[in-house]
Amino acid sequence: MLTIKLYSPLTADFFPYEEEEYDWYERGMMDGLPLSGEDLQDCQASIQEMVDSANQLGNWDGNLMDYFKEERSPSLKEKAVCALVSVELHKGELCGCTTVTAKEPLTESELTDLQDYMTGQFSDGWGEGFEQRDIEVSDGVLNVHFWQPEKFAFETEICLPAPDAQKDMRPEMDLLGKDGNIFSIMARASQLLRENGQSQQAKEMCDRVCVCLNYQKALQIISEYVKTELSDPPQHEPKKKDRGDAR
Secondary structure, three states: OEEEEEEEEOEEEEEEOOOOOOOHHHHHOOOOEEEOOOOOHHHHHHHHHHHHHHOOOOOOOOOHHHHOOHHHOHHHHHHEEEEEEEEEEEOOEEEEEEEEEEOOOOOHHHHHHHHHHHHHHHHHOHHHHHOOOOEEEOOEEEEEEOOOOOOOOOEEEEEOOOOOOOOOOOOEOOOOOOOOOHHHHHHHHHHHHHHOOOHHHHHHHHHHHHOOOOHHHHHHHHHHHOEOOOOOOOOOOOOOOOHHHOO
């Protein structure tokens, strides 16, 4: 498995709170203050939380490759198993980040097909719905756009697995400082697993957590699949004694 990251520009409309009682009807009749990815850096957590919410509709796990039509590119459909949207800081700006997990490297034609598909998702599909979601920040409301009609393009970064990768392939996630909402924690862990090419493990983890009635036990289950402060340390084989150590 290898990981491909497609970075794309983010913009937003910002509607500040002007009075104690905010006139939502008037807001619909006005233009917001335009913000760039550079302006949005401090809003990463709030935007990512809304992205996670948008990726948990019904039984869907946020994998946009579920909607990619095989006839569009059979080889891309076979190679790319997962495409998840998030936001990341990249080169001093908050950007859209589509993390694609693929079984093997994509050809130039397949990469073009992937970028065309994600452009469509951001302009007419997933992104069109997302920009209508109100994201509350400290002094107002954001509507965030993953697509723009001008100067929109992806920057591609391919992350090859290290040749000396350790056997423990679990992604890492800190529990310290989380809000205590087990479903929010589960969603973040599930996203990390899917980005790591472990979709089956993500589903298995969610199934176990959803039937667990104990918060601490649920955290322990999550910590079996992602490395957290609660995860057991890796088990090392005992060092073999040299002949001179034998007694």
